[in-house]
Amino acid sequence: MKLIVQKFGGSSVANAERIWNVARIVTDTYKNGANVVVVVSAQGDTTDDLIAKAHEIDPNPSKREMDMLLSTGEQISISLLAMAISKLGYPVISLTGRQAGFLTDSNHSKARIKKIDTERLEKELDQRKIVVVAGFQGINRYDDITTLGRGGSDTSAVALAAELKADLCQIYTDVDGVYTADPRLVKNAKKLEEISFDEMLELASCGAQVLHNRSVEMAKKYNVNLEVISSLEDKPGTKIKEVTKMEKLLIKGVAKDDDIVRISVIGLPDKPGIAFKIFSLLAAKKINVDIILQSVGRTGTKDISFTVPVDSKDAALEVLEEAKDTLGEYTVETDTDVTKVSIVGAGMQSNPGVAAKMFEALYEADINIAMISTSEIKISVLIKKDLGIKAMNALSDAFIK
Amino acid sequence: MKLIVQKFGGSSVANAERIWNVARIVTDTYKNGANVVVVVSAQGDTTDDLIAKAHEIDPNPSKREMDMLLSTGEQISISLLAMAISKLGYPVISLTGRQAGFLTDSNHSKARIKKIDTERLEKELDQRKIVVVAGFQGINRYDDITTLGRGGSDTSAVALAAELKADLCQIYTDVDGVYTADPRLVKNAKKLEEISFDEMLELASCGAQVLHNRSVEMAKKYNVNLEVISSLEDKPGTKIKEVTKMEKLLIKGVAKDDDIVRISVIGLPDKPGIAFKIFSLLAAKKINVDIILQSVGRTGTKDISFTVPVDSKDAALEVLEEAKDTLGEYTVETDTDVTKVSIVGAGMQSNPGVAAKMFEALYEADINIAMISTSEIKISVLIKKDLGIKAMNALSDAFIK
Numbered sequence: 001m002k003l004i005v006q007k008f009g010g011s012s013v014a015n016a017e018r019i020w021n022v023a024r025i026v027t028d029t030y031k032n033g034a035n036v037v038v039v040v041s042a043q044g045d046t047t048d049d050l051i052a053k054a055h056e057i058d059p060n061p062s063k064r065e066m067d068m069l070l071s072t073g074e075q076i077s078i079s080l081l082a083m084a085i086s087k088l089g090y091p092v093i094s095l096t097g098r099q100a101g102f103l104t105d106s107n108h109s110k111a112r113i114k115k116i117d118t119e120r121l122e123k124e125l126d127q128r129k130i131v132v133v134a135g136f137q138g139i140n141r142y143d144d145i146t147t148l149g150r151g152g153s154d155t156s157a158v159a160l161a162a163e164l165k166a167d168l169c170q171i172y173t174d175v176d177g178v179y180t181a182d183p184r185l186v187k188n189a190k191k192l193e194e195i196s197f198d199e200m201l202e203l204a205s206c207g208a209q210v211l212h213n214r215s216v217e218m219a220k221k222y223n224v225n226l227e228v229i230s231s232l233e234d235k236p237g238t239k240i241k242e243v244t245k246m247e248k249l250l251i252k253g254v255a256k257d258d259d260i261v262r263i264s265v266i267g268l269p270d271k272p273g274i275a276f277k278i279f280s281l282l283a284a285k286k287i288n289v290d291i292i293l294q295s296v297g298r299t300g301t302k303d304i305s306f307t308v309p310v311d312s313k314d315a316a317l318e319v320l321e322e323a324k325d326t327l328g329e330y331t332v333e334t335d336t337d338v339t340k341v342s343i344v345g346a347g348m349q350s351n352p353g354v355a356a357k358m359f360e361a362l363y364e365a366d367i368n369i370a371m372i373s374t375s376e377i378k379i380s381v382l383i384k385k386d387l388g389i390k391a392m393n394a395l396s397d398a399f400i401k
Numbered sequence: 402m403k404l405i406v407q408k409f410g411g412s413s414v415a416n417a418e419r420i421w422n423v424a425r426i427v428t429d430t431y432k433n434g435a436n437v438v439v440v441v442s443a444q445g446d447t448t449d450d451l452i453a454k455a456h457e458i459d460p461n462p463s464k465r466e467m468d469m470l471l472s473t474g475e476q477i478s479i480s481l482l483a484m485a486i487s488k489l490g491y492p493v494i495s496l497t498g499r500q501a502g503f504l505t506d507s508n509h510s511k512a513r514i515k516k517i518d519t520e521r522l523e524k525e526l527d528q529r530k531i532v533v534v535a536g537f538q539g540i541n542r543y544d545d546i547t548t549l550g551r552g553g554s555d556t557s558a559v560a561l562a563a564e565l566k567a568d569l570c571q572i573y574t575d576v577d578g579v580y581t582a583d584p585r586l587v588k589n590a591k592k593l594e595e596i597s598f599d600e601m602l603e604l605a606s607c608g609a610q611v612l613h614n615r616s617v618e619m620a621k622k623y624n625v626n627l628e629v630i631s632s633l634e635d636k637p638g639t640k641i642k643e644v645t646k647m648e649k650l651l652i653k654g655v656a657k658d659d660d661i662v663r664i665s666v667i668g669l670p671d672k673p674g675i676a677f678k679i680f681s682l683l684a685a686k687k688i689n690v691d692i693i694l695q696s697v698g699r700t701g702t703k704d705i706s707f708t709v710p711v712d713s714k715d716a717a718l719e720v721l722e723e724a725k726d727t728l729g730e731y732t733v734e735t736d737t738d739v740t741k742v743s744i745v746g747a748g749m750q751s752n753p754g755v756a757a758k759m760f761e762a763l764y765e766a767d768i769n770i771a772m773i774s775t776s777e778i779k780i781s782v783l784i785k786k787d788l789g790i791k792a793m794n795a796l797s798d799a800f801i802k
Contacts, residue, residue: 016454016458019458050477053417053477054481054484057417057484057485057488058487061488062483062487065483065484065495066480068479068480068495069477072473072476075470076451076470076473079466079467079469079470080454080470082469083455083462083463084459086459087458087462094469096546143500145497
């Protein structure tokens with residue numbers, strides 16, 4: 001019998017009406033002869049409400065107690081959804097993360113799944129029950145409740161699909177699939193029928209917010225058939241898999257990431273190993289460096305520019321201040337008026353001239369490029385923040401026909 | 402080291418301010434050198450809100466899913482209270498009913514505690530942590546969450562105190578102890594310093610609502626030192642124990658129960674065993690019969706009157722209608738315009754004349770008695786509903802000096 005894992009986010013179960021909608025999707029799948037495991041997030045604003053309650057007590061509460069608190073959100077969702085499915089006349093049971101067998105490490109608030117013990121879950125499936133599982137949560141080896149952090153419910157769903165060797169893992173959202181660009185920003189954005197894991201990963205790390213990287217990485221690792229699909233409209237979504245069929249689209253996506261700041265280190269002594277020292281100090285503080293540009297400065301010195309996420313800015317500046325003791329004097333400048341615009345597509349590997357075409361499109365739109373970074377299936381450029389949407393449209397017009 | 406179990410109800414943890422108040426009471430006890438286990442209920446209206454959410458989906462939801470839903474209420478309370486205690490600088494950990502070791506039967510929504518496995522809880526106490534436990538909940542042998550039903554958190558606290566052999570179990574409420582009568586109804590109601598388990602049980606079953614019978618029964622069975630005390634004012638509460646010291650009070654309480662209806666069966670054939678048949682039929686339907694009065698009716702017949710709780714009225718009338726097939730013809734009348742007023746006190750066992758004094762007080766207040774029922778430590782009378790409060794005051798004036 002086919003086994004399908006379906007994941008529904010917080011907005012899909014936000015109220016009774018939406019829960020009925022989910023119950024109908026789930027029972028339709030079941031009726032068609034599949035076994036169904038449903039993974040759900042907390043309802044709409046529940047998590048925010050719980051966080052507000054905690055912050056009223058302590059703005060910086062114990063993470064262990066925070067996980068105890070937040071995990072109630074999904075527990076509410078699973079019981080309500082199970083009630084709706086049962087009312088429609090189908091056999092159903094809800095399971096907390098623990099009951100579904102999610103064992104994690106002890107990193108409260110961003111735990112990693114170590115193992116899923118699916119014995120009970122499979123016993124319920126064997127009785128042809130629809131099993132509704134609380135996403136985002138598990139327990140550690142001390143029997144304490146943990147949560148998986150951002151994108152946690154997607155990760156729960158993909159991990160369960162991998163462990164149960166499900167035929168398909170459907171991520172239901174309020175958009176109807178993966179687009180070549182955010183349709184709210186780019187006029188001619190198109191929905192993709194298929195996209196590869198690698199392309200999806202690059203798109204996610206370039207600012208597209210459909211799926212969290214962690215779940216895509218896991219799906220790639222265990223080769224889980226993923227589909228992003230709308231919970232509100234009945235139409236095909238986007239399939240995400242290892243290898244996609246040939247498509248005429250040279251690139252699969254145009255993305256923009258505003259969460260970026262450029263830091264320039266000017267007047268560094270021109271000695272070997274100086275870049276290595278700076279970036280290893282940043283790495284030691286777990287600061288994620290993205291685009292790097294090194295250039296020759298005034299006589300006997302060099303300049304290094306790089307980008308980091310906005311919330312790493314202060315930590316990076318601190319590292320650079322402390323490093324002066326060993327590296328000598330230099331100036332540090334920051335620029336937050338920047339955005340990173342990227343194009344992603346496996347097709348560019350075998351098509352020379354993609355970069356040239358990108359730069360041409362930006363030139364014709366009168367957009368100046370400050371930094372460039374490339375990978376095998378991605379080209380990113382750093383430009384002025386207020387030109388971001390214009391650049392996305394120019395690139396979409398050039399590449400997406 | 403002394404071990405104290407403290408239980409706080411929903412109104413005591415209804416908001417951040419109240420939670421701080423509870424945290425201060427708990428940490429004061431801990432600071433004075435005791436180990437402290439705290440049992441809490443769901444915050445204020447949380448349970449009602451969750452029930453409303455469920456009823457939006459299904460007015461009659463699965464009890465297993467209802468327990469999954471409602472148990473989140475206490476889980477929210479324990480994490481918030483643990484955050485507050487921690488913020489005050491004390492070591493603390495919250496435990497769900499399951500983590501605290503509550504194993505129950507599978508009677509969802511009104512489960513009975515079968516066993517408490519306190520291994521983890523005692524490990525946390527050994528580390529001098531304050532342990533905050535979710536009341537009202539446990540798991541059954543299938544690892545499903547159960548709830549204990551009405552008065553559940555009191556029962557959790559008393560059961561834990563019994564299992565841990567605690568020195569004291571304090572039930573914190575928004576009243577400051579057990580009164581001889583409801584102070585909102587009776588002018589000269591007095592707070593009791595002490596009351597015996599048996600007296601408390603009779604008072605509870607006569608309509609006093611301070612403690613649920615189940616927890617008092619359990620405290621009596623395991624001889625747990627109980628205290629009812631105010632969470633809002635710092636003053637001594639009422640101690641409930643096996644034997645109380647001699648007090649000048651002949652009776653400990655005056656209570657009123659409006660949840661009562663009188664059913665009269667008139668014109669029954671005057672044959673042996675007829676009363677037995679009627680009451681065994683009622684018992685088979687689990688209808689709780691309270692006061693019974695039998696009298697001789699017209700020639701060759703007799704009349705039987707009895708009282709049942711209001712929500713058993715329809716079931717009782719059905720039983721009486723069906724019984725006509727075997728018992729012959731009779732008339733059935735019901736009267737809902739009645740209330741039961743009781744006086745309770747172990748002292749009446751050794752003091753003849755208490756009943757006479759009660760009837761005299763009611764006579765002088767011009768109150769007519771319809772039915773009378775007595776136990777070793779209780780006398781109840783059935784009177785017109787609108788005279789209930791007048792009767793309570795008359796009895797309080799006569800007995801409570």
